[in-house]
Amino acid sequence: KQEVTQIPAALSVPEGENLVLNCSFTDSAIYNLQWFRQDPGKGLTSLLLIQSSQREQTSGRLNASLDKSSGRSTLYIAASQPGDSATYLCAVKGSNYQLIWGAGTKLIIKP
């Protein structure tokens, strides 16, 4: 059974710092991995999608990597800003086509 873990559960850093969020999964048989952000009480915004054949994806200040063999993905945020404060979730799509979710990392960027 696929399990997805996100570490840390919460992170608080000063504005301007670069930071890394981690996502690990137990079954490497995945089709893709998606990173999302969720603002309090809101829906999910897709940030990056990495297909199983890819190693990384970039969008602006965000870079996500995928190491399927070790069951790990990282989301790198460069030059963090207060507007980056949100909960970040990763989800993997496995062989049953269902998205399995991590519990999220709550990120606070202090001005």
Next chain:
Amino acid sequence: KAGVTQTPRYLIKTRGQQVTLSCSPISGHRSVSWYQQTPGQGLQFLFEYFSETQRNKGNFPGRFSGRQFSNSRSEMNVSTLELGDSALYLCASSLDGTSGGAREGDEQFFGPGTRLTVL
């Protein structure tokens, strides 16, 4: 292009009642998935509809059901509401073209959710 829309945004019901939630996918998207988000269990997959057929189902009781219409709009119904059904219900749509490879690689786009409170 408009995003995924969900109605209503907020609902308050009492135990034993039933509720219907609606989701309109992004234009051209054919797959609609539903998720439940609670503080205790996090995000959990409910079911997925494609071409008016339930294609995938999570581990929820039969009180949770859904359907999809010919225009890809989807509804989710919960009967005999319980306190534990209080949650944010999220709908996601994806393109899922006719080719076999599309479903594996599809990106999901989410609506703002419906916040259901059961009293």
